[in-house]
Amino acid sequence: xxxxxxxxxxxxxxxxxxxxxxxxxxxxxxxxxxxxxxxxxxxxxxxxxxxxxxxxxxxxxxxxxxxxxxxxxxxxxxxxxxxxxxxxxxxxxxxxxxxxxxxxxxxxxxxxxxxxxxxxxxxxxxxxxxxxxxxxxxxxxxxxxxxxxxxxxxxxxxxxxxxxxxxxxxxxxxxxxxxxxxxxxxxxxxxxxxxxxxxxxxxxxxxxxxxxxxxxxxxxxxxxxxxxxxxxxxx
Numbered sequence: 001x002x003x004x005x006x007x008x009x010x011x012x013x014x015x016x017x018x019x020x021x022x023x024x025x026x027x028x029x030x031x032x033x034x035x036x037x038x039x040x041x042x043x044x045x046x047x048x049x050x051x052x053x054x055x056x057x058x059x060x061x062x063x064x065x066x067x068x069x070x071x072x073x074x075x076x077x078x079x080x081x082x083x084x085x086x087x088x089x090x091x092x093x094x095x096x097x098x099x100x101x102x103x104x105x106x107x108x109x110x111x112x113x114x115x116x117x118x119x120x121x122x123x124x125x126x127x128x129x130x131x132x133x134x135x136x137x138x139x140x141x142x143x144x145x146x147x148x149x150x151x152x153x154x155x156x157x158x159x160x161x162x163x164x165x166x167x168x169x170x171x172x173x174x175x176x177x178x179x180x181x182x183x184x185x186x187x188x189x190x191x192x193x194x195x196x197x198x199x200x201x202x203x204x205x206x207x208x209x210x211x212x213x214x215x216x217x218x219x220x221x222x223x224x225x226x227x228x229x230x231x232x233x234x235x
Contacts, residue, residue: 032057052079
């Protein structure tokens with residue numbers, strides 16, 4: 001059932017969701033919060049926008065132009081409703097298409113910042129996937145895998161542009177390999193834990209196109225220590 005919820009504790013922001021199909025997670029909030037200070041002219045691309053929660057949170061902080069790609073028709077419709085509901089049509093542009101077709105919309109080296117909350121799990125014919133197609137595509141690499149993601153980032157990101165990625169720690173070795181291969185160099189890593197007794201559940205990575213190697217690993221973030229995640233990296 002489609003519902004309109006408050007967008008976490010971002011004052012006066014709403015999000016259109018469908019609990020039976022797709023709901024945003026903490027990962028999306030942390031990804032948006034992980035984006036650092038932006039120049040006012042910086043153009044932002046959200047590769048896997050879902051119902052547009054990351055662009056909406058970014059628009060809470062920044063006035064920058066934001067483009068989001070969403071391959072699933074119904075999810076894209078939810079995103080457009082959220083964008084309209086929050087009166088962000090002049091700032092956020094939603095494209096319903098496969099982001100692998102990005103060259104049909106934009107030239108290469110076009111965006112200053114790219115953000116991505118992609119599917120986390122590899123897909124094979126033997127994979128156990130959700131019977132709900134929308135959830136399956138959001139969680140498994142059915143339409144977009146890591147190699148394809150990095151090819152897109154390499155194409156679309158400007159020289160010295162910044163790429164922010166949220167993923168699971170189990171895929172970190174593969175991610176760092178692709179960073180080196182595509183010259184999207186990892187500069188900062190943030191591991192996120194539920195509490196001090198658990199393994200990391202999320203990893204956030206900041207990369208810069210064609211930068212020098214100099215990787216910083218932040219101190220651990222324990223999310224149970226926070227009542228709000230707003231400004232969690234800015235406080």
